Amino acid sequence: MVKVLQILTFFLVVLAMVPAAAHALELPGKLRLTKDAYIAVQPIYYPGFTIVGMAEPAAIISAIVLLVLMPWGGADCWLTVLALFGLVSMHAVYWLFTHPVNNFWLQSENLGRVGSGFFAWGSAGKRSHQSEPHSLDWTQLRNRWEYSHVARAGLAALSFTALVIVISCAGCA
Numbered sequence: 001m002v003k004v005l006q007i008l009t010f011f012l013v014v015l016a017m018v019p020a021a022a023h024a025l026e027l028p029g030k031l032r033l034t035k036d037a038y039i040a041v042q043p044i045y046y047p048g049f050t051i052v053g054m055a056e057p058a059a060i061i062s063a064i065v066l067l068v069l070m071p072w073g074g075a076d077c078w079l080t081v082l083a084l085f086g087l088v089s090m091h092a093v094y095w096l097f098t099h100p101v102n103n104f105w106l107q108s109e110n111l112g113r114v115g116s117g118f119f120a121w122g123s124a125g126k127r128s129h130q131s132e133p134h135s136l137d138w139t140q141l142r143n144r145w146e147y148s149h150v151a152r153a154g155l156a157a158l159s160f161t162a163l164v165i166v167i168s169c170a171g172c173a
Contacts (some may be wrong), residue, residue, distance in 0.1 A: 002069050006080075009062040010163045013083065015055030016090065017156035023149035030146060035138050042145075056094070059159075060087045075169075079162040086159035090152045097148035101141050 030038065063084040070077055 002066065005062065005066045005069060006163065006167050009059060009066050009080075009083070010160075010167060012055050012059035012062050013087065013156065013159045013163055015052055016059050016087070017153065017160055019052055020090070020149050020152040020156050023146070024153040027146050027150060030142075038142055039138070053094075056087065056091050060084065060091060063087055063159075076166045079166045083159040083162040083166075086155045086157075086162065090155035090159070093148050093151050093155065097144055098152070101145045101148075104141055 030041070033041065063080060067077065067080055067084065070080065
């Protein structure tokens with residue numbers, strides 16, 4: 001049962017890592033875009049990237065269940081804790097840095113009821129005027145969005161690597 005859950009968790013981590021890595025790999029090219037070109041390009045990610053984004057909370061839940069089922073204290077356990085840390089941190093970066101900026105890029109898009117509700121959630125939070133997306137210039141918003149995805153890709157890679165070691169070293173003790 002634990003081995004199956006390790007593989008499921010690994011698969012979900014891969015699904016969570018792919019969009020973040022794709023965004024990170026686009027960074028050099030997107031930094032060369034003009035404001036109009038950048039704003040025109042941003043909405044193309046939705047809904048595709050949003051749909052696969054469901055892998056993140058699923059991976060977190062799977063990693064938690066995996067930790068509950070495995071013996072505590074061994075290397076596999078600590079590597080799984082590391083993977084969970086990477087996943088939770090990746091998700092936190094999304095909600096703290098990426099999500100608030102998404103509304104700016106999508107303000108003229110017709111997202112439908114579910115999409116509009118998702119992207120509106122948390123955007124009216126009590127942040128200081130300085131950090132409100134609409135009070136920043138477009139390059140600050142771009143950099144916040146782009147570099148948050150680089151951080152997310154790095155955290156996903158941490159989780160990926162930890163789980164690769166756990167799965168590949170099964171019975172290595």
